[in-house]
Amino acid sequence: MVPAQAGASAAVPAIRFDRVSKTFPARGRHDAVTALQDISLDVAPGQIFGVIGRSGAGKSTLLRVINGLEKPTAGRVLVDGTDVGALGEAELRAQRRRIGMIFQHFNLLSSRTVFDNVALPLELAGAKRDAIVRRVDKLLDMVGLADKRGRYPAELSGGQKQRVGIARALATEPRVLLSDEATSALDPETTRSILDLLRRVNALTGVTIVLITHEMQVIKAICDSVAVIEDGRIIEQGPVYDLFAQPRTATARSFVASVAGSAIPAGLAERLSPRPVEGSRAVLRVVLSGPQATAPIISELARTQGIDVQILSGQIDRIGEVAFGTLVLSVPADPAVVAAALGLVRGHGLEGEVAGYVA
Numbered sequence: 130m131v132p133a134q135a136g137a138s139a140a141v142p143a144i145r146f147d148r149v150s151k152t153f154p155a156r157g158r159h160d161a162v163t164a165l166q167d168i169s170l171d172v173a174p175g176q177i178f179g180v181i182g183r184s185g186a187g188k189s190t191l192l193r194v195i196n197g198l199e200k201p202t203a204g205r206v207l208v209d210g211t212d213v214g215a216l217g218e219a220e221l222r223a224q225r226r227r228i229g230m231i232f233q234h235f236n237l238l239s240s241r242t243v244f245d246n247v248a249l250p251l252e253l254a255g256a257k258r259d260a261i262v263r264r265v266d267k268l269l270d271m272v273g274l275a276d277k278r279g280r281y282p283a284e285l286s287g288g289q290k291q292r293v294g295i296a297r298a299l300a301t302e303p304r305v306l307l308s309d310e311a312t313s314a315l316d317p318e319t320t321r322s323i324l325d326l327l328r329r330v331n332a333l334t335g336v337t338i339v340l341i342t343h344e345m346q347v348i349k350a351i352c353d354s355v356a357v358i359e360d361g362r363i364i365e366q367g368p369v370y371d372l373f374a375q376p377r378t379a380t381a382r383s384f385v386a387s388v389a390g391s392a393i394p395a396g397l398a399e400r401l402s403p404r405p406v407e408g409s410r411a412v413l414r415v416v417l418s419g420p421q422a423t424a425p426i427i428s429e430l431a432r433t434q435g436i437d438v439q440i441l442s443g444q445i446d447r448i449g450e451v452a453f454g455t456l457v458l459s460v461p462a463d464p465a466v467v468a469a470a471l472g473l474v475r476g477h478g479l480e481g482e483v484a485g486y487v488a
């Protein structure tokens with residue numbers, strides 16, 4: 130007998146990148162640019178999949194090959210098993226109705242009301258008027274904008290505009306929702322409410338979401354899986370908690386640190402000197418991540434090594450069961466003491482470094 134889970138593991142991914150590369154050809158004085166290099170990844174149906182990278186890393190291009198706005202120069206992108214690059218114009222149009230998209234600057238039509246913006250994809254798909262009214266009213270209810278249906282975009286806040294964008298993207302009941310830095314133009318509180326809405330939409334409709342961002346906070350807030358992109362290559366990918374627990378590359382570590390608040394407090398940073406001076410103490414920065422994130426390093430430093438240790442700042446956060454954060458400590462500047470302290474930290478599989486010396 131075939132085990133029950135065999136069927137599930139063989140499920141067609143919602144999106145598959147199979148060795149995808151994209152090079153924009155040289156034009157005039159501009160050299161050719163390879164925006165995507167040999168990318169392979171699977172997005173499972175119903176997942177919220179985040180792609181994080183710095184400016185120019187290739188995030189938008191990666192999103193645009195999913196809905197066929199760009200064609201790969203090598204490899205294939207499969208959406209629900211269909212090779213997007215092999216579709217003709219008419220098939221591609223039909224395919225795009227199954228892929229919604231939301232944007233950083235909302236891209237609403239200013240001359241249309243909220244209702245008419247959301248109705249547009251349905252009108253283009255040839256839906257009947259009463260079906261359009263039913264669907265749009267339901268969507269406006271879902272995004273909490275039923276009372277704004279007759280308003281124009283200029284009369285809405287940024288968060289409300291993005292809610293309209295989300296309702297419009299969902300109008301044709303897509304299987305996939307692409308999010309292009311959808312919260313980058315919003316303040317932190319509005320960002321949270323939009324991310325909550327996307328989570329709710331995902332849970333209610335099962336739509337697969339692929340979002341690109343340069344903010345680790347967004348990944349942490351709603352993604353199940355994440356890929357880190359740099360210079361057109363995926364340098365790490367996996368469940369979000371794995372990335373937080375054990376970032377393997379310097380880029381991923383710095384993204385994790387941006388959420389974990391690894392920075393030395395400003396007042397202390399100004400007083401740090403690169404070398405020890407008379408009576409100074411060494412300032413150690415310890416990154417808490419992985420299975421040993423909560424190891425009792427302070428008591429071990431004090432008790433087993435006899436090191437006089439002072440806590441200068443610290444922050445610890447959690448994703449599910451995984452703890453991560455940073456601790457800033459000071460110990461006597463004696464090189465033997467510093468080496469013993471770092472040895473103990475690293476012995477627990479944690480990263481530690483001397484950030485400087487403070488008198």
Ligand SMILES: Nc1ncnc2c1ncn2[C@@H]1O[C@H](COP(=O)(O)OP(=O)(O)OP(=O)(O)O)[C@@H](O)[C@H]1O
Binds near residue numbers: 164
């Ligand atoms: N149509 C194009 N023609 C030529 N080069 C392009 C084109 N689109 C993107 N590129 C180049 O490809 C690389 C990746 O661009 P992309 O927009 O995908 O990056 P990104 O990670 O989304 O950046 P940002 O966060 O700044 O939007 C960049 O070097 C960019 O200049």
